[in-house]
Amino acid sequence: MKTISFYLDFISPYAYLAFEELPKALQGLGYSVDYKPLLFAGLLKHHGQLGPAEIAPKRDWTYRQVLWLAHSHGIEMRMPARHPFNPLPLLRLALACGSGASINRYVAETIFRHVWRGGADAGDLQRLEALTQALAPARDPAGDEVKAQLKANADEAIALGLFGVPSLVVDDKVFWGFDALPMLREYLEGGDWFSGGGWESAGQVAAGATRRH
Secondary structure, eight states, X not given: OEEEEEEEOTTOHHHHHHHHHHHHHTTTOOEEEEEEEOOHHHHHHHHTOOOGGGSHHHHHHHHHHHHHHHHXXXXXXXXXXXXXXXXXXXXXXXXXXXXXXXBOHHXXXXXXXXXXXXXXXXXXXXXXXXXXXXXXXXXXXXXXXXXXXXXXXXXXXXXXXXXXXXXXXXTTEEEESGGGHHXXXXXXXXXXXXXXXXXXXXXXXXXXXXXXX
């Protein structure tokens, strides 16, 4: 049975969609999942990128697309009152609910739905306090241990070549984004394209030109 490492940040609507759709997308297959929170902004900084919500026209498109994707897949979703927001308190709370680098599906689901259902402010302090009481974390979300683990998750992701969330890693392969779920399924099913060199050949394309910054 394959183990999938699911790297996520609660700020990402695509991570929410992928989280909700994953059981349906992989129905009938044997697998386990390690859900690993990380700070998406750390990946952006490492690669010198702006986030989708930091480019005004892309921000509008992203919100329209994710709401349509939710509608078309039958996933309940409503944009939070403010986006983007600071996800650090939610990421630290998630890790504080466990003892290591991963969180269980219940914790991930609870926090994702705190953000992406109902249209409330995900960073509201009263809501965060109520969420913390409901999850009853075993560790201090503001403690050094949890902060170090969150950074370690980002460092691990960067070492694996991750550049965005959601990223689902199985064996040595990275599947990025909500729309990669069918591709992930085909790989888990032993699809011929993967064993026939398709994956490797895509990484051998030479760059014809580079843009100066």
